[in-house]
Amino acid sequence: MKVTVWNENRHEQKNPEVRAVYPEGIHSAIAGFLAEAGYDARTATLDEPEHGLTEEVLNSTDVLVWWGHIAHDEVRDEIVEKVKQRVLDGMGLVVLHSGHFSKIFKVLMGTSCDLKWREADEKERLWVINPAHPIANGLGEYIELEKEEMYGEHFDIPAPEELVFVSWFEGGEVFRSGCTYTRGKGKIFYFRPGHETYPTYHNKDIQKVITNGVAWAAPTGSVKPVYGNAKPLEAIAAK
Template sequence: MSDPLRVTVWNEFRHERERDDVKAVYPDGIHAELARGLAAPDLKIRTATLDEPEHGLTEAVLDETDVLTWWGHMAHKEVKDEIVTRVQERVLAGMGLVVLHSGHEAKIFQRLMGTTCSLLWREAGERELLWNLAPHHPVTAGVGDCIDLPAAEMYGERFDIPEPESLLFVSWFAGGNVFRSGATWTRGNGRIVYFRPGHETYPMYRNPQILRVIGNAVRWTAPRAAAAVPKSKNDAPRIAIPGYEQPEKYRTEG
C-alpha cells in the first residue's frame, strides 16, 4: 500500500472571523470544512491559514506537502512575496496546486499564469449549470454531465488566463453569463487546477459533486515522479560529437 498523499489546505480565514453571515455557513472556517469533506484513507490532510507565522507555509510544511489547495479573497495583498516565491518554487519542482474560487486573484496564481486573471462578477445568488466538458479526464470523473447549483456567485468572461491545457468545465448562469470554471496547466514539473465554485456565503464545500471534483484534482495534481527543474543553458552538460570541434569564440574554460 502506497503512502497517503500529503495535502495542505490553505485559507485566509478572515471572512469567517469577521462576518456573521460567513461564520453561519463555515463556523470552523473554509479550510476546516474542506479538510472534513476531502477526508479519505489515501489523503493526509493538514490546514494552514494567513495569520499563522509565515502564513502556515513554512519550509518544513511545504517539504511535507504533495498538493496545496488555495482559497483567498479579501487579503491577497497581505501574502508576503517571499512566501509566494517559496510556493512557486515548490510547484515548479512538482508540487500540485489546486486554486479555488476567488483564488484567481491570489499572487501565486497570477504569477504562475503571467496574466491579471481578472473577470466579471455579480453576487446575485443565481442558478448555475456547471457543464462537464471533459468527462474522461481524471479531474471530472464521477460527476456526471452537469452540476446544478441553485444559488451561486456569478463569474463571467472575459477571464484573463492563458490558454488552458485542458478546459474541464464551463458554467452558464441564469443572468446569461458563461465562464470557464475548470481548467488545467503545467508549470515546470507541477500540475495546476483552477476550479471556480466556492463563494464564502454558499455551502459549496458540502456539495458532494464539488468535493468530488476537488478530491479528483488533488489526486491528479500530485507529483508523478521525482524530477529536477530544467537547468539554464549555461549549466547544460557538454556533449561530445565525433569529428566536430567547437569554434574558438564559443569555447569556455573548464
C-alpha cells in the same frame, strides 16, 4: 499523499453569515472531506507564522489547495516565491474560486486573471465538457448549484491546457470554470465555485471534483531535469 489546505480565514472571523455556513472555516471543511477520501490533509491560514507555509510544511506538501479573497495583498511576497518554486519543482496546486486573484495564481499565469462578477443568488450549472478527464470521474453531465456568485467572461488567463468545466449562470453569462495547467514539473487546477456565503463546499459533487483535482495534481515523481552547460554523451569528432 499529504495535502495542505490554505485559507486566509478572514471572512469566517468577520461575517456571522459565513461562520454559520463554515463554523470551523472553509479550510477545515475542505480538509475534512479530503481526509474522508483518504488524504493526509492539514490546514494553514494567513495569520499563522509564515502564513502557515513554512519550509517544512511546503517541502512535505504534495498538493496545496488555495482559497483567498479579501486579503490577497497581505500574503508576503517571499512566501509566494517559495510556493512558486515548490510548484515548479513538482508540487500540485489547486486554486479555488476567488483565489484567481491570489498572488500565487497571478504570478504563475502571468496575466491579470481579471473577470466579471455579480452576487445575485443565481443558479449556476457547471457543464462537464471533458468527461474523459480524471477530474470529472464520477460526475454526470453537469453539476447544478442553486445559488452562487457569478463569474463571467472574459477571464484574463492563458488558454487552459485542458478545459474540464464551463459554467452557465441564470443571468446569462458563461465562464471557464475548470482549467488545468503545467508550470515546470507542477500541475495546477483552477476550479471556480465556492463563494463564502454559500454552502458550495458541502455539495458532494463539488467535493468529488476537488478530491479528483487533488489526485490529478499529485507529483509524478519524475526526475528533475538537468540544466546548464552539458558534457556530450558521445565522443564528438574533431573537425
